[in-house]
Amino acid sequence: MSKFIEQPRYSCALGAQQSVIAIKRSVPILHSGPGCGDKINRLLGQGEGYAGGNTVPCTNASESEIVFGGEAKLETVIEGAFKVIDADLYVVLTGCTSDIIGDDIAQVTSTYQEQDKPIVYVETGGFKSNNYVSHETVVKGIIDQYVDKFKIGTNKIKGLVNVFASIPYQDSFWNGNLEEIKRILEGIGLTVNILFGTESGGVEEWKTIPQAQFNIVIGAWAGLGIARHLESKYGTPYIHFPYFPIGGLETTKFLRQVADFGALKVEIVDVFIKKEEEKFYMHIERMADFMLEFRYGLPRRFYTLLDASYAIGFSKYLLNELGIIPTKQFIIDDTPLEFQEAIEEEFKNISPFRSAEVSFNVDAGAIQDEIRNDGSKNRALIIGSAWERDLAKDIGADLLIVSVPVAYRLILNCGYVGYNGGLRVIEDIYGKSLDTYR
Known part of the structure; x- marks a missing residue:
């Protein structure tokens, strides 16, 4: 049927x-x-x-x-x-x-x-x-x-890593995300083959893939097959961070795990993280008055219609650092069955005090009907695609367009991953909220 x-x-x-x-x-x-x-x-x-x-x-x-x-x-x-x-x-x-x-x-x-x-x-x-x-x-x-x-050689170069993260164009923010990932990994002392986009060295960089000390997979499941293939082919170990790290808490967690895996110099890692966290939270402090003054007109709950890597990353960041409560989260990337249990565990432990319900569903029409039938009256935020524009208008929700098709926004090097990505999320979400005031 x-x-x-x-x-x-x-x-x-x-x-x-x-x-x-x-x-x-x-x-x-x-x-x-x-x-x-x-x-x-x-x-x-x-x-x-x-x-x-x-x-x-x-x-x-x-x-x-x-x-x-x-x-x-x-x-x-x-x-x-x-x-x-x-x-x-x-x-x-x-x-x-x-x-x-x-x-x-x-x-x-x-x-x-x-x-x-x-x-x-x-x-x-x-x-x-x-x-x-x-x-x-x-x-x-x-x-x-x-x-x-x-290939240039197969001898391992200490500190050289291959990164497999955002899928170009399927992730509309792939180029900005990869730029930020390369920046923060270089900040803790690594040399990074980012492989795609403006920060890549092109095919000459690809020729050094066998020489990497280890590989880094960032995301729920896409990219794991590549890392396992390289482990079998060249004996290169890999570390898997199962979602996109967004904001201060998760980006620091990501960098600490990579540093431990690669046995990096603790002093270099600590100095970089301290500097980035100070800058990140200084900007957060600047918005305290805004959050207090407009607290009754800001989104209180959110839905995601995203792939698994983004859905987990956004949910952790919005809940744990911005205080927006997750409702039901919808994953639309046709996640293979073998990875679904691990993803569900991430949502069960989205914070020490709260879990979130998750649904794997590729039918956006059914998802939109479910959201429309949600009886909650609190102002909502929808993180989805351009196809959710009518839905957001119908239920009076704010919309952040992240997944394809993006349609109503132009993207050059904007990204949502990392410390800088977390700040951009705040600007984009609350900028839309302010635009609703007359």
């Missing part, structure tokens, strides 16, 4: 094209039907990167390729991409049509790999998974086919 899902917050497996776009001077080459890449870009994209959006090379597979095969056309498109686009890495991705008819993209791509061309292939037929899963598949494909071949 089929089920209609309203307003899904992720794409099909081919959405991993956005992960490729987020690597400096990298280009995806799509072996898919016409329009697939454009639909993904419309949902996830804000900015085209080096070779994204409408510039992505594509075979535009049609009836002819379905009947007779599309390998020859793929070869033509690859040749054209090499001639027209000056890139450091080319990643061939398949869509549903090519995976269904069984085109041998490995054979087509291997011809160029034998010539030491910087090209890899990954099967990402849309029906195989969502883009959370295929992000891991693509990263592992690049590691196995490119990094392993062109």
Whole structure:
């Protein structure tokens, strides 16, 4: 029996094209039907990167390729991409049509790999998974086919770490989040391969992945498969922090755990954390008068319609540092069953004094109906997507748009992770509250 899902917050497996776009001077080459890449870009994209959006090379597979095969056309498109686009890495991705008819993209791509061309292939037929899963598949494909071949070495460099956190474009704040993560990790003495975005060194940075002392996974579940793969392949251990650290308490907790795992110098770690906490809480103190004066007009409870990493991170921060009470929290990333129990435990222990109910549901229509039927009269905050705008208006709630589609806001390097991210959360939430006063 089929089920209609309203307003899904992720794409099909081919959405991993956005992960490729987020690597400096990298280009995806799509072996898919016409329009697939454009639909993904419309949902996830804000900015085209080096070779994204409408510039992505594509075979535009049609009836002819379905009947007779599309390998020859793929070869033509690859040749054209090499001639027209000056890139450091080319990643061939398949869509549903090519995976269904069984085109041998490995054979087509291997011809160029034998010539030491910087090209890899990954099967990402849309029906195989969502883009959370295929992000891991693509990263592992690049590691196995490119990094392993062109790596600088396998000798471990003390203090060098690879970070796997925000999924580019699926997390609309990925670039700002990765910038902040790199900043705070460098602050405690590490050298950071952030791998994606403006703070990355591009493919040259990827070539040093095998040399990392350890890997860091930040998030509920996406990225764990990559870390386990690297542990098996290169013997690199990893630490897993199971949500996005937002604000003073959780960011300090995150840094302490990383420092203990990596046996970092305590003096350097303490100095950095002390400086960051002083700055963070100085800003918090400045808003005390505001919180007192406007206390009856500020949100008292909140709902999240977010992926697990954000949902836990926001819930801990809003409750423990801002005093906003969690109602039911909704996780919309189609979390694999094997990770759900651990996520539920995080919500059970959201603070020493309170727990929060959590629901795993990808159907936003059903979630919105449940929120509408909540009888509470206290002013609410909804942390969701642009699709919650009408819901927020209907129930008189404030809305912070975090998950895709973002639609009604432009994002450059804004991020919600870390010390700086926690301050930005306060500005965005209470700025919207003040905007309601007349």
